[in-house]
Ligand SMILES: Nc1ncnc2c1ncn2[C@@H]1O[C@H](COP(=O)(O)OP(=O)(O)O)[C@@H](O)[C@H]1O
């Protein structure tokens with residue numbers, strides 16, 4: 001592979017496959033560090049293509065398009081986990097440095113393989129099984145009890161590949177709705193329905209030289225399967241649980257040789273007998289993650305800068321929080337297509353509010369931005385973040 005054209009000053013070019021908001025939010029830190037950025041975008045008006053001058057349009061499933069894109073990049077990373085195996089293999093064969101590597105990424109792409117691997121390395125997971133037949137479903141339900149949580153192993157996001165089912169028929173109906181043959185070739189992932197106290201996430205950055213940095217464990221709040229709020233750090237988290245959850249995240253990152261920013265979604269649970277707090281792992285994401293958006297304003301090093309550092313094998317920045325609490329609220333699309341008019345009111349009402357919008361066309365329920373607010377009074381921060389997100393969504397009018 002020939003060396004790509006360096007940005008002026010000898011700065012490398014980081015290529016990102018996919019032009020969504022995660023790629024877009026790398027643009028700020030890349031510009032500050034004078035690191036070159038190039039994005040393989042779905043469309044000329046994709047969220048990242050609007051702000052990254054080098055944003056060729058191409059399909060992430062098209063081997064030739066992706067190889068041509070990678071030729072102009074020093075390292076290549078991802079905005080999403082949907083790049084197919086044959087494209088990843090072609091990039092590896094062409095000598096393109098990929099972060100994360102396909103060997104690691106597969107555990108974020110395929111929830112069955114993730115469950116198998118985490119079980120092998122002794123990380124606590126919900127009871128789970130792979131099922132291809134009704135008998136296998138019944139056998140698992142006999143072990144853990146109905147209802148079950150059924151998941152398509154590949155391709156799900158924002159709860160779209162997840163369904164709580166009470167009977168085999170209900171499972172079958174759902175599979176008929178979502179059941180493209182591709183994702184279900186290996187059968188379905190079944191899990192016990194975990195009675196969790198709350199959802200947590202551990203966010204880690206790991207570099208190819210094996211430096212790792214962990215942000216504090218956060219609480220994530222999901223509404224209809226979509227993350228709507230993040231509290232950083234997770235309020236009143238048992239210090240012992242914070243330590244073991246972080247240790248588990250670091251161990252997974254090292255065992256799976258993850259590079260870049262990496263999120264472990266977890267459930268906080270109570271031991272049935274002792275009542276002691278512990279965790280089970282829900283799933284992995286190998287890229288900057290919604291649970292880390294708070295860090296853009298709430299930590300010394302935000303996740304997008306850290307991701308650039310990690311994939312370039314630069315020393316990592318401090319993940320230390322700047323304030324006792326940061327609250328992030330996602331802005332979901334509402335009835336108003338125009339968002340800018342909301343700025344005047346929100347900025348006047350709350351000068352401490354940090355607004356991040358992604359340049360996406362407003363559609364009801366679509367993640368179009370987020371807000372962060374940091375300080376000492378958690379209840380006040382939550383109210384302010386919720387207010388701003390609801391106002392942008394048009395749920396409230398003042
Ligand atoms: N085994 C489970 N028990 C209880 N709730 C679950 C379980 N698995 C998933 N969920 C709920 O569904 C949400 C989405 O599931 P997840 O596997 O994270 O899918 P996605 O890839 O869409 O994020 C989780 O955040 C959690 O609220």
Ligand SMILES: [Mg+2]
Nearest residue numbers: 158265282283
């Ligand atoms: Mg999830």
